[in-house]
Amino acid sequence: MFYLGFVTFVGAFVTALIALVLTLARLARKERTISPLSSLLAKVSFGLHTVSILSLLLMQLTQDYSNAYVVSVINPAMPDILKATALWGGMAGSLFFWSWVVNLCLLIALTGRRKVLDGWSFLIVLVNLLFFASLSMFVENPFNRVWATVEDKIVSALFSPAADARLYGSLDGIGLNPLLRHFGMIIHPPILYLGFGFFLIPFAVAVSQLLCGENGEGLLGQTRTWLLTAWILLSAGIALGSWWSYDVLGWGGYWAWDPVETVSLLPWLSSTALLHSLLLQKQKHIFRRFNLLLVLLTYVLVVFGILITRAGLLNSVHAFGESNISIPLTIFTSALFVLSVVLLLWRWKSLGTGWEMNSFISRDALFLYTNMLLLAILIVCLWGLFYPLVTGELTGTQQGFTRDFYDQATAPLFLLLIFLMAFCPLIGWSAAAIKKLGKAALLPLLFSAAALIPAYLYLTQSWVALIALFIVMWGLVNMVLLTLRDASKSRFFARWWDRRARYGAYFVHAGILLIALGIMGMEALSSTVEGFMVPGDKMPMGQYEIEFVDIRQEYDNPEYLTTEANLVLWKDGEILKEMHPGQDLYENRGQYISTPDKHSTLRGDVYTLLLDYSLMMGYVTIQVADNPLVNFMWLGALLMVLGAALAASRAPVLGLNDAGETIVLDDTEELYEEVLVLSQQSEEQP
């Protein structure tokens, strides 16, 4: 199995390398097309890469402990599904998987219905593929084997490190970190990686357009599907990670501004901005520079994210081992960054669109504000990430930020974004007269004011929270009304389906507003109590009471020992639910995993956690958190992803451009037109 996996990996690497050389030779002859041979070689490379990754999977499933990677992530007690998904549970495996994802993206780009690659962009993708594959090949090889030397030293190497060394297959597997054994964590990495990978193709296309001196107008039509798909996967990946952290990490948090989390948000912010300004480029041929910059930036941020996550550069005080791949990755990230900057500066003048900002509340301006806010959040995050490095260099003592920094610096920006989200549809929507605007805005305002009454009664009396809630509700009601606006017209469903790109966009925004609602609940309204309890004790928690009944242990699972507290959740003198928060002790690893239990309703979660216990003394320490509105976060994420998928599902339609030529119209064409017409109406107003 080692030979099959390793040899096919070498084969995949070499065929991609030959394709690269052939493409370079062809480009040197000033031919911009991809030769059939190099296209074929790339496909062969993908095939070999796939065989290689499958043989690594097989080694994991059959527990081949002569493989160092298998030893590090597999143990006999793990269920098969976890043995397979451990592929992305460790450093070497996840890097290898990532290079395979890059290869997959290349295959899709080459075989897809719409051919997006020319010679230059093909070259860029190949360079990326070969770079990441060589990290796996030369630095973190997943096929490294475990050897025992004559002096009984255990060494990890591809081939025999010394004359008398023998393969050593009896190291006990450590098994996958128990924290990673959650459904959200099982599918979170591949989804995130696919999302990251899909940004590579638009990046390559943009580089090619800049190299060849094109104006970037073709960018949208060629890569919109890639960008949207990448955005959907990235959003889903981030949401899954957040859900995992809420469900598993025990502290009940969903986001901690950890560097690793923050870097996954960076490409999301830049690509969200990109999707917005691409709308304007399509309609009015403006923001060309901005869009090219955002396409380039997004992928550079993706690679930067891999650097941060994998190389432990910014985590130095956490003392994650700084790995061998950090130097090549740093060089590669910087090279991509420099390439992007140089290309943009080189073509800057020819990309100008002569756009002027004519009004502070025109549609263009509002889109620009949105993007400015998204980029401002991005800058705050980058500042937070780089600050320890900068201060470390300048003063000798690293200074970092507490998470208050991110909370305080981004909260006003996020609030402004939410306000824009609630406000913008009105501009496009009614608008013919300010009077009419007032009328159209009245209904949502009344609705959201009415929604505040139950919020005041059941959730909070804080005015700040109520105002924030009001803005979110206002935006939500606007979204609902926009979606239902056509309900009275004939053939509603057919029209609706026809315009699903537009409704999808509404769903996405409503989803984000719901997420904001959930975040507000967690940040402003949640409360926590901790208590030391003996059997029979009751602890009050808002309108609930938590009773501790007893504690028990289970030895069923060979890998861990389960300890569970039996709790009863009371409300108004009645039993609502039995709850069993516990801890799993993985003795071999010396690691505990908390298994929180929660009572979930739309109003929120009652979240219980077993913090400490003594079987002998019979006491437990229980933490109970009231997390209002938190489930809107997951519902919102779902709505956001489904809405974007709905928008992306609209097949491209043929249409005519200004010059009367037949072109492929983008699926959101209609949305732009509609917004354009409506906003022009509103712009005409004094």
Next chain:
Amino acid sequence: MKKKTNTKMIVGVAVIVLALAFLIYSTTRSSTQYFMTVEELHSRQAELVGQNVRMSGVVLGDTITYDPKTLDISFVVAQIPGDHKMIEEMGGMSKVLADAAADPLAERITIHYTGAKPDLLKHESQAIVSGSLDEEGVFQASELLLKCPSKYESILPEQAGN
């Protein structure tokens, strides 16, 4: 060709940039945190009282006290280097932790924390604490994170999440 002066654009961008700069500046000042080792903290003890510090050290098992009723935890940590390269040169994290815990001359500091006792709080685990130094020289931690490096760490690939 007429030169376009995009005044509104410039005004708008200037306002945004200034607002952002102010936002970053003010939050930078209020939430800065120093990353230090035990030795560095001792050498600058006087000026650091009350400052927000993040520090890492090895837990000495004998010194751990915990009251499950009040959730008061106190323990002593000993100096370990903060630099990766130095740790690698000294034989990896688990060796550095074991050596530092056994070294009677290593600089030490008492940590106080209120909360549930973390499961990994035991001899030779690495404690990463955020908080500040009080006037008696006790480190009052508001955040406590513990790590236990695996013995295989040196030869085997690293896992995510560790």
